[in-house]
Amino acid sequence: xxxxxxxxxxxxxxxxxxxxxxxxxxxxxxxxxxxxxxxxxxxxxxxxxxxxxxxxxxxxxxxxxxxxxxxxxxxxxxxxxxxxxxxxxxxxxxxxxxxxxxxxxxxxxxxxxxxxxxxxxxxxxxxxxxxxxxxxxxxxxxxxxxxxxxxxxxxxxxxxxxxxxxxxxxxxxxxxxxxxxxxxxxxxxxxxxxxxxxxxxxxxxxxxxxxxxxxxxxxxxxxxxxxxxxxxxxxxxxxxxxxxxxxxxxxxxxxxxxxxxxxxxxxxxxxxxxxxxxxxxxxxxxxxxxxxxxxxxxxxxxxxxxxxxxxxxxxxxxxxxxxxxxxxxxxxxx
Amino acid sequence: xxxxxxxxxxxxxxxxxxxxxxxxxxxxxxxxxxxxxxxxxxxxxxxxxxxxxxxxxxxxxxxxxxxxxxxxxxxxxxxxxxxxxxxxxxxxxxxxxxxxxxxxxxxxxxxxxxxxxxxxxxxxxxxxxxxxxxxxxxxxxxxxxxxxxxxxxxxxxxxxxxxxxxxxxxxxxxxxxxxxxxxxxxxxxxxxxxxxxxxxxxxxxxxxxxxxxxxxxxxxxxxxxxxxxxxxxxxxxxxxxxxxxxxxxxxxxxxxxxxxxxxxxxxxxxxxxxxxxxxxxxxxxxxxxxxxxxxxxxxxxxxxxxxxxxxxxxxxxxxxxxxxxxxxxxxxxx
Numbered sequence: 001x002x003x004x005x006x007x008x009x010x011x012x013x014x015x016x017x018x019x020x021x022x023x024x025x026x027x028x029x030x031x032x033x034x035x036x037x038x039x040x041x042x043x044x045x046x047x048x049x050x051x052x053x054x055x056x057x058x059x060x061x062x063x064x065x066x067x068x069x070x071x072x073x074x075x076x077x078x079x080x081x082x083x084x085x086x087x088x089x090x091x092x093x094x095x096x097x098x099x100x101x102x103x104x105x106x107x108x109x110x111x112x113x114x115x116x117x118x119x120x121x122x123x124x125x126x127x128x129x130x131x132x133x134x135x136x137x138x139x140x141x142x143x144x145x146x147x148x149x150x151x152x153x154x155x156x157x158x159x160x161x162x163x164x165x166x167x168x169x170x171x172x173x174x175x176x177x178x179x180x181x182x183x184x185x186x187x188x189x190x191x192x193x194x195x196x197x198x199x200x201x202x203x204x205x206x207x208x209x210x211x212x213x214x215x216x217x218x219x220x221x222x223x224x225x226x227x228x229x230x231x232x233x234x235x236x237x238x239x240x241x242x243x244x245x246x247x248x249x250x251x252x253x254x255x256x257x258x259x260x261x262x263x264x265x266x267x268x269x270x271x272x273x274x275x276x277x278x279x280x281x282x283x284x285x286x287x288x289x290x291x292x293x294x295x296x297x298x299x300x301x302x303x304x305x306x307x308x309x310x311x312x313x314x315x316x317x318x319x320x321x322x323x324x325x326x327x328x329x330x331x332x333x334x
Numbered sequence: 335x336x337x338x339x340x341x342x343x344x345x346x347x348x349x350x351x352x353x354x355x356x357x358x359x360x361x362x363x364x365x366x367x368x369x370x371x372x373x374x375x376x377x378x379x380x381x382x383x384x385x386x387x388x389x390x391x392x393x394x395x396x397x398x399x400x401x402x403x404x405x406x407x408x409x410x411x412x413x414x415x416x417x418x419x420x421x422x423x424x425x426x427x428x429x430x431x432x433x434x435x436x437x438x439x440x441x442x443x444x445x446x447x448x449x450x451x452x453x454x455x456x457x458x459x460x461x462x463x464x465x466x467x468x469x470x471x472x473x474x475x476x477x478x479x480x481x482x483x484x485x486x487x488x489x490x491x492x493x494x495x496x497x498x499x500x501x502x503x504x505x506x507x508x509x510x511x512x513x514x515x516x517x518x519x520x521x522x523x524x525x526x527x528x529x530x531x532x533x534x535x536x537x538x539x540x541x542x543x544x545x546x547x548x549x550x551x552x553x554x555x556x557x558x559x560x561x562x563x564x565x566x567x568x569x570x571x572x573x574x575x576x577x578x579x580x581x582x583x584x585x586x587x588x589x590x591x592x593x594x595x596x597x598x599x600x601x602x603x604x605x606x607x608x609x610x611x612x613x614x615x616x617x618x619x620x621x622x623x624x625x626x627x628x629x630x631x632x633x634x635x636x637x638x639x640x641x642x643x644x645x646x647x648x649x650x651x652x653x654x655x656x657x658x659x660x661x662x663x664x665x666x667x668x
Contacts, residue, residue, distance in 0.1 A: 072606040073439025075409050105407025106442045110607060133570065149633040151624045161566045163573060170569055172562040204625050222556025228506040228636040229563070232495045235504055235614050236467065239497060242608025245617045272406040273444060274576025280569050283579045290485045291538050299483040302562040
């Protein structure tokens with residue numbers, strides 16, 4: 001079902017407001033979900049809304065909370081998210097960091113007790129629009145096995161980096177798993193096997209059966225190196241936010257537990273650096289023009305694909321799966 | 335030729351001092367090269383010494399310089415390395431950052447005009463020994479092609495992360511290329527083909543011929559994600575240090591040009607965080623004890639392998655290739 005983005009944004013905002021979420025907070029949460037849809041990332045889009053509404057209904061999320069920050073050091077903000085909506089707590093933390101950045105040049109917020117922050121590029125790009133370098137990390141439930149291991153011991157531990165570089169800012173956003181659990185679910189739903197190397201089953205055996213993979217563990221991306229990066233994020237977030245480690249994390253995929261994962265936001269004032277956004281933009285254009293391996297697939301830069309998909313979806317609308325559409329309509333009519 | 339580490343350290347220090355490097359700086363540079371040898375990373379070990387001595391002889395490196403830092407903001411240090419030795423400039427910057435860290439909780443040094451900083455784990459682990467989280471990034475000559483591309487446009491752009499976690503600190507250190515140019519050179523020397531996917535030749539065609547790869551480009555690790563990370567490092571370093579971008583970088587592999595790459599060092603006071611090193615250590619032990627894919631290969635944590643190799647080499651000595659041994663002996667006798 002094709003829907004106009006504005007219609008879906010209004011619907012989302014309304015459903016959140018009906019559950020005690022103030023207008024400003026509801027708009028921000030709606031923007032985050034819509035931006036994910038627009039960029040072709042439905043796993044972080046509106047399919048997360050029903051769960052979030054249920055969490056609000058049950059008091060596991062509080063639409064009014066914005067999080068309370070304590071300055072542990074001049075450029076180190078420790079944030080209790082107070083069960084607030086992820087984007088509300090994150091953007092509030094970003095504004096707090098911005099208030100010291102002119103003085104310190106770099107600042108960090110370590111956040112616990114906030115709900116799912118969704119697509120990390122949202123925050124990295126917001127930073128870049130302020131002329132700041134933004135680095136975002138988040139942890140999650142244990143879904144990924146160590147390199148050479150078989151048990152789900154790490155989160156998918158995504159991170160994002162936004163860097164001002166002219167009118168097409170660099171925006172990297174990736175999970176440290178080889179694939180998302182959403183994609184494995186999608187293969188299961190369609191009844192097609194998953195590629196070798198994506199996952200192991202509940203007994204730790206390599207599998208191409210998506211159903212078996214769902215009770216097992218996903219591989220880290222990039223072998224030992226990707227495992228190392230995912231593990232570094234796991235440790236950095238827990239060390240600084242005081243949040244739980246993956247095997248004990250709940251609350252981003254259920255409506256039973258409070259969310260006890262953690263999130264980090266680092267901002268750096270790009271104006272304090274000795275380089276220039278213009279020289280970065282010129283270099284990125286050299287990359288885009290460089291000889292591709294496949295003449296039909298030009299070299300791209302992180303952020304290019306999302307921008308193109310977003311532009312197309314703003315024209316064509318967002319294509320919601322029929323069951324999700326009907327679920328949202330029923331919620332609206334309730 | 336097996337050599338005792340202490341003997342090689344003395345030899346290295348002596349050769350550096352003869353070229354005007356003060357004792358303290360020479361010891362630090364020698365420590366860095368020896369630590370790489372001890373951990374089985376010869377590409378960052380003594381094979382770099384003859385080039386470094388030549389750079390000192392030619393004035394491309396200055397053994398006396400420690401770098402001059404300017405505080406652009408309270409926690410943002412801009413460093414002109416003044417052609418100093420990489421580890422001297424880096425450790426001097428680390429001490430400067432430490433002087434503000436109790437107040438700010440996080441601080442960054444952006445460094446240009448320093449010589450090759452070698453094995454990045456050296457600095458990340460030094461930070462962890464101070465109870466600090468250390469994050470290090472460095473750029474290099476263009477050796478890596480973009481994902482989907484064929485031209486060498488990025489450095490191997492390594493980064494390292496050290497995190498205090500009890501008596502076995504977490505220490506990640508990796509290049510964002512799929513393999514080092516040193517390993518490709520080694521295949522060429524031994525006349526054996528390289529695996530598919532490692533490199534393209536000078537015309538941009540995938541190749542398994544190591545000689546052809548030497549004039550081409552190495553693949554990024556981990557596909558599009560690894561490319562994104564390598565590119566993020568390229569941009570972060572250039573934006574903050576004002577150093578050159580890979581296609582224009584010289585001076586870490588030659589004795590003709592000043593080194594115009596850049597380096598970043600971020601320190602975070604782990605004591606400002608809400609987590610504990612003890613809980614990280616317990617989690618890392620859970621990982622190590624978790625079921626491996628191959629019963630003969632237990633799950634490891636970044637830093638474990640280096641520690642084991644170092645302990646073995648401290649006992650058994652360092653095995654230098656005969657030509658390098660003879661070269662060093664000739665330099666000593668000169």
